[in-house]
Amino acid sequence: MKRILLHSCCAPCSAAILEWLGENGYDVTIFFYNPNIYPEEEYLKRKSEIVGYANSLGVPIVDMDEQGWSEQHSGWLSVAEPLAAEPERGNRCLECFKYRLAATAKYGAENGFDMFTTTLASSRWKSLEQINLAGRYAQELVDSKIEFWEKNWRKGGLYERRNLLAKQFYNQQYCGCEFSVRK
Numbered sequence: 001m002k003r004i005l006l007h008s009c010c011a012p013c014s015a016a017i018l019e020w021l022g023e024n025g026y027d028v029t030i031f032f033y034n035p036n037i038y039p040e041e042e043y044l045k046r047k048s049e050i051v052g053y054a055n056s057l058g059v060p061i062v063d064m065d066e067q068g069w070s071e072q073h074s075g076w077l078s079v080a081e082p083l084a085a086e087p088e089r090g091n092r093c094l095e096c097f098k099y100r101l102a103a104t105a106k107y108g109a110e111n112g113f114d115m116f117t118t119t120l121a122s123s124r125w126k127s128l129e130q131i132n133l134a135g136r137y138a139q140e141l142v143d144s145k146i147e148f149w150e151k152n153w154r155k156g157g158l159y160e161r162r163n164l165l166a167k168q169f170y171n172q173q174y175c176g177c178e179f180s181v182r183k
């Protein structure tokens, strides 16, 4: 059975994918690494939702919060702040995906996973092309057989299922970083 490391951005984007992976017999572990989320209160809220949901399903979850929010977010800002003026779906978002997926690929390679993928790909607000570029970039960074799984998580009824299951969670008003907070 393939071991899948699922990078999760939040619970609403993860529920339908987790359901599909379970129904199709995959051995999945959730990986939470989202230092882009601002402010800390929002970060903790999104994290606690996915941790609680994973626990309710009995799916293992890795919380890659080794440094605490402030330090993690500062590291992410060093990459994203020079691109603050970029629109959503611009270069800042590509770098943001690369940053998060690089950590996912590294953890997956070090812990014997066969493939990694991301729930970022389930949202129509995000560019699938950018996500796939970032996933391939992350795969190439690690010296391992781990593969980036380029599955389109919006097809086969998954997008509709995502929207249905998302209703049980906190309704997020923006993508995540301070540059995406809607005025």
Ligand code: SF4
Pocket (backbone or CB within 6 Å): 036, 037, 080, 088, 089, 092, 093, 094, 096, 097, 175, 176, 177, 178, 179, 180
């Ligand atoms: S808008 Fe979203 S994807 Fe783009 S940089 Fe901000 S958090 Fe990352």
